[in-house]
Amino acid sequence: MRYFLEIAYDGTRYHGWQTQPNAHTVQEVLDDCLSKVLRHPISSVGSGRTDTGVHASQQFVHFDVPEPLDVAQACYRFNRLLPADIVARQLYRVPDDAHTRFDAFARTYHYRITLAKDPFQRYYAYYLSRQPHVQQMNEAALALLRHTDFTTFSKVKGDTRHYNCSIYEAAWEQEGDQLRFTIRANRFLRGMVRLVVGTLLDVGKGKLTVAQFEEAIASQDRSRASGAAPAEGLYLAQVEYPADLFSKAAGDL
Known part of the structure; x- marks a missing residue:
């Protein structure tokens, strides 16, 4: 089952959005949080990349899980584990072929x-x-x-x-x-x-x-x-x- 997660972040401490070797990135921190909360390996896909030090007041990622989620409870649990400079704003159930990058117009x-x-x-x-x-x-x-x-x-x-x-x-x-x-x-x-x-x-x-x-x-x-x-x-x-x-x-x- 596919979900879109709306997030925002302060990019000051991060080497950009995208996971990369030997660098502290937003995607790496987010995926680690989602995987721990959902007890399922998560590899999110973002709507776009931001460079080192760049911020996002709205960013979307999608990920797949085997079972339906309680969206309100999931966001609450995400935010309890996420650092103060990343926030999960809202979670949406979407069609299984929806894509945060390619469906954005x-x-x-x-x-x-x-x-x-x-x-x-x-x-x-x-x-x-x-x-x-x-x-x-x-x-x-x-x-x-x-x-x-x-x-x-x-x-x-x-x-x-x-x-x-x-x-x-x-x-x-x-x-x-x-x-x-x-x-x-x-x-x-x-x-x-x-x-x-x-x-x-x-x-x-x-x-x-x-x-x-x-x-x-x-x-x-x-x-x-x-x-x-x-x-x-x-x-x-x-x-x-x-x-x-x-x-x-x-x-x-």
Whole structure:
């Protein structure tokens, strides 16, 4: 029987989401917890990967178990064993062929910047000492909606088969000394959001024009991207699925 588990985590202490040798990862800690609580070996599948130091205010994983679960009791037991920086929010019974990665039709990331030095935000927002030109960054961000090939914002190495993404939303908003960038798309390339943010910040600092930003996208040249923005400001904020996915298996609960 397949279940989707909605989780959130503070990525500060972890070398990203995905289990890897000789590294402390969110997936490793979560799978260990699930296996102990359910008394069954669990190997979860996440809706996507986050890099070292990146956070998730919403992430989904799926896993299989041989018997039905009491979803409320299971979440309670998960949270008793999970460390304070990972939380199990909700558990859903889903069809046995449901897949957290392949069934997601949109994902949203937020990138947070603080313009005021604050020791309590040092792991949760990128400190920028000078005010960037937000209007210019928003004009440049609109170019992301006009393109589909984002080779420019991809890492050189990886197993990516293609670099096409459909971006539905990309915009900056400012409230006081806090800036937040929201980007929503059907998929993202590994490291893409931080490269986009880093390059947009160069627009905001006057190092690139809006036209040069769009030219960089069109060039499909990785060397035209600026450096990646730091990990601590990035959050996987939302993963979206078809509305009926969580109701199809309701009769089995």
